[in-house]
Amino acid sequence: MKYINYFFAGLFFGFVLVKAEVISWFRIQEMFRFQSFHMYGIIGSALMVAMLSVFIIKKLKLKTISGEEIKIEGKKFNWGYVIGGIIFGFGWALTGACPGPLYALMGSGVLVIVVVLVSAVLGTYCYGVFKEKLPH
Amino acid sequence: MKELLSTPWPWYVTGPLIGLMVPLLLVLGNKSFGLSASLRHICAACIPTKTKYFLYDWKKEIWNIVLVAGIIAGGILGGIVFENPNEVRLSESTIADLSALGLSNYHGLGPVEVFSFQSLLTLRGFLIMVIGGFFVGFGTRYCGGCTSGHSITGLANLQWPSLVATCSFFAGGLLMSWVILPYILNL
Numbered sequence: 001m002k003y004i005n006y007f008f009a010g011l012f013f014g015f016v017l018v019k020a021e022v023i024s025w026f027r028i029q030e031m032f033r034f035q036s037f038h039m040y041g042i043i044g045s046a047l048m049v050a051m052l053s054v055f056i057i058k059k060l061k062l063k064t065i066s067g068e069e070i071k072i073e074g075k076k077f078n079w080g081y082v083i084g085g086i087i088f089g090f091g092w093a094l095t096g097a098c099p100g101p102l103y104a105l106m107g108s109g110v111l112v113i114v115v116v117l118v119s120a121v122l123g124t125y126c127y128g129v130f131k132e133k134l135p136h
Numbered sequence: 137m138k139e140l141l142s143t144p145w146p147w148y149v150t151g152p153l154i155g156l157m158v159p160l161l162l163v164l165g166n167k168s169f170g171l172s173a174s175l176r177h178i179c180a181a182c183i184p185t186k187t188k189y190f191l192y193d194w195k196k197e198i199w200n201i202v203l204v205a206g207i208i209a210g211g212i213l214g215g216i217v218f219e220n221p222n223e224v225r226l227s228e229s230t231i232a233d234l235s236a237l238g239l240s241n242y243h244g245l246g247p248v249e250v251f252s253f254q255s256l257l258t259l260r261g262f263l264i265m266v267i268g269g270f271f272v273g274f275g276t277r278y279c280g281g282c283t284s285g286h287s288i289t290g291l292a293n294l295q296w297p298s299l300v301a302t303c304s305f306f307a308g309g310l311l312m313s314w315v316i317l318p319y320i321l322n323l
Contacts (some may be wrong), residue, residue: 003202005164010203013157014210019141020150021224023211025246030230032306032313041147042154043287049155050169050292057162070162075280075290077297084278085286085301089308091271093317094264096246098283099171099276100207105245107208108215112251116269123273124175128189134278 017104025096032093078136084127091120141218144225158289167199170285172276174204215245237321250321260323279304 020042021027031039056062057070064070092098095116097105102120105113127134161167178201179185180194223243231242239247255261276282279301281290287305290298 003199006161006167006199006202007206007209009157009160009164010206010208011210011213012206013154013203014207015214016145016150016153016210017207018211018214019145020147020154021144022150023215023245024224025251026224026226026230026234026242028309029234029313030226032309033230033233035227035230035233038147042151043283045148045151046155046288047291049152050158050288051294053155053159054162054292057159062163064163064166066165068166070166072162072168072289072293074293075295075297077300081279081297081301082304084275084280085304086275086308086311087271088275088279088282089305089310090312090316091268091273091275091308092283092305093309093312094268094320095272097272099175099272100282100284102272103171103204103207104211104215107211107213108219108245109212110245110251112253112256112265115253115256116265116272119266119269120273121175121178123270123275124172124277125179125183125185125190125273126270127274127277128176128179128185128187131189 013100014104014107017101018108023097023101023105023108028092028096080134080136083135091123138218142220143222144220155288155292157284158292161203165199168285169289170281171200171204171207172273172282172285173197174200175273176277177201237318239321258323260320263320263323275308 017023022039022042027039030036054072062070097116099120102113102117106117158169161169176190177194177197180190180192183190226242239249241248249255250261250264256265281301283305286298286301291302
């Protein structure tokens with residue numbers, strides 16, 4: 001039960017994803033073809049709000065609801081960001097979905113998306129198995 | 137009220153709401169907003185394996201799985217309970233381009249010609265759904281995050297590797313959409 005907050009956070013996010021139409025395959029095609037501002041407006045304004053929030057959190061040294069100091073772990077560069085990023089880009093344009101929208105799509109009744117999700121899990125599994133042999 | 141919840145919302149409403157997920161998760165419990173890690177947790181929890189990448193205490197990451205459960209519920213609420221009765225209002229040039237590639241039905245969230253169980257048995261459907269899904273899972277973990285983890289959280293925290301990742305997502309997406317996808321759609 002201590003995780004119930006996250007359920008509601010997810011519920012909110014999933015609902016907004018549907019209303020934003022970012023779970024639409026068509027919208028993703030429209031984005032990659034530069035034919036509408038819609039997706040860029042969403043990602044851009046989401047980023048602005050997130051950036052401002054992180055700035056305020058750091059500036060005011062805000063704490064979590066349980067009084068912990070808020071820390072955001074950084075990421076160290078490796079070539080996987082480029083190679084993996086391009087592979088994910090392929091998948092994003094093919095399926096029209098990144099992981100978040102994949103789950104929201106499943107909820108919204110597009111049942112065949114379960115197949116896409118199972119493939120994604122399998123893809124992650126293969127990455128785990130071959131990780132040491134891949135260039136990073 | 138029902139009308140408001142059933143119609144699509146403009147980008148300047150939904151974008152900022154999505155951005156609020158970052159401070160929300162930080163304040164709730166110091167969690168970084170990111171969704172592709174859930175794929176790793178599902179592997180660690182469900183597949184018995186000796187692979188090092190999956191040997192960690194996934195129970196500590198249950199919050200992420202609960203978040204995912206919430207997103208599925210949000211999808212039910214937004215897509216079924218408060219379903220948008222109208223088609224997605226796409227730009228006309230996108231409809232023209234996709235029609236030239238052989239698509240004709242713009243109802244729903246994706247082309248029904250492609251996203252159906254019958255279509256899985258065709259090469260086109262297999263490539264788009266099965267191989268596409270595989271790329272999403274393999275690629276996001278290879279680059280340590282997806283749109284939420286890199287393009288929103290990482291960039292908001294001013295991490296330059298996330299900018300590299302975001303540019304790579306687009307490089308891959310553009311190459312697929314402009315060069316490869318037209319061939320696949322014509323299969």
